[in-house]
Amino acid sequence: MNAGFARRDLFAAGAAAAAAMILPRAEAEAAAPMRNDLPPAWHRFKWGDFEATVVSDGSLPLGKPQDSFVGPGADRITGMLTDEFLDPNAATLxxxxxxxxxxxxxxxxxxxxxxxxxxxxxxxxxTTGRLLANLRAAGIQPEQIDMVVATHAHCDHVWGLVDASGQRVFPNAQVAINEADVRFWTDDSNKRGPAFMNVFIEGAKKNLNAYRDRFVMVRNEQEVVPGVTAIFAPGHTVGHTCYAITSAGRTMLNSGDLAHHQVLLLRRPLMEFSFDTDPKLSAQTRARMLDRLATDRHAVLSYHFPWPGLGHVRKEGDGYGWVATPMNVTSLG
Ligand SMILES: [Zn+2]
Structure with missing residues (x-):
């Protein structure tokens, strides 16, 4: 008997024993209904003297990975995803x-x-659009937000600034953002190229224009508020910006869309993403900043990585690997 047969016999014996232990149910005793809904999605931790809460806006399915991830190494996508037990036919951020x-x-x-x-x-x-419900579930009201700090002006980052009627969702907030991104995404003359440009610009105009009198234009390597420093990371958009968050000697980079996928764009930083305004510059920025993150061992909070997006980047071969931070539920340490 080989090991495979032995294992099968073991499972069979276990199943039989389990079946024998099932007790008969009374007719009136219904099985518990499936809940078929999602739990509130927020995660809280301390960062130095700061308190951080990650709140989900829901998952964002991209569909066929080859439609979004292109360029150097894209022929390896199926193998890279399969090796990580991920669906090779659908990428979900x-x-x-x-x-x-x-x-x-x-x-x-x-x-x-x-x-x-x-x-x-x-x-x-x-599946998107869950931010406000999850924010409230985490005990935070939209009117308490003092400042929305935007990484860039794409739909999944700024379209929640106003509601359907154009009213400000965060009535007491300033909006910190890179000026080049505001200019680019509110300029009708940029409605050219890929089909999504039209709607991306319309959405940015509706959302950003409502806060025109409340903009704080961020500057590279300068603090937005004490402990939060803007780090210019262009390519994905003209003004894409990451934010370094430092308290009590610990630094975490809120990396925005520096990398959209924890396997594809870390293993292959020079692979390109189809929504990039300048894919080549985006890839160079990603390669440079991943190297810095791996060297400095700073924590990363990534917008599009697996929930809640907190972890570290380390050098692996000629690319990088993602090491997710455990989500403790009993500690704010
Ligand atoms: Zn994004």
Missing amino acids: EQNVLVLNTGRQLLLFDTGMGESMGADSKMFGP
Whole structure:
């Protein structure tokens, strides 16, 4: 008898024993119904003297990976995903929105897809747009937000700034963002190239224009508020910006869309993403910053990585690997 047969016999014996232990149920005793709903999705931890809460806007399905991930190494996508036990035919991103309480201000990093653009707000399907419900579940009200800190002006990052009627969702908030991104995504003359440009610009105009009198234009390597420093990381958009969050000597990079996939774009940083404004520059920025993150051993909070997006980047071969931080539920340490 070989090991395979032995294992099968073991499972069979276990199943028989389990079946013998099932007790008969009374006729009236119904099985518990499946809940068929999602739990609130928020995760809280301390970062130095700050309190961080990651809140989900829901998952964002991209569909066939080869439609979004292109360029160098794209011929290896199926194998790379299969090796990690991921669906090779469908890539799904998360939307991990960081809320940071510095003790003085409450900051919200990006807003999710929101509902401001009607049917277009559901262009990635019905799973997005959960930010406000999850924010409230985490005990945070939209009117408490002092500043929305945007990484860039794409739909899944700023379309939650206003509601369907164009009213500000965060009535007391300033909006910190890179000026080049505001210019680019509110300029009708950029409605050219890929089909999504038209709706991306319409959505950015509706959402950003509502906060025109509340903009804080971020500058590279300068603090937005004490402990939060803008790090210019262009390519995905012209003004794409990461934010370094430092308290009590610990630094975490809120990396925005520096990398959209924890396997494809870390193993192959020079692979390209079809929504990039400048894919080559985006890839160079990603390669440079991943090297820095791996060297400095800073923590990363990634918007699109598996929930809640907190971990570290390490050098692996000629690329990088993602090491997710365990989600303790009994500690804020
Ligand atoms: Zn994004």
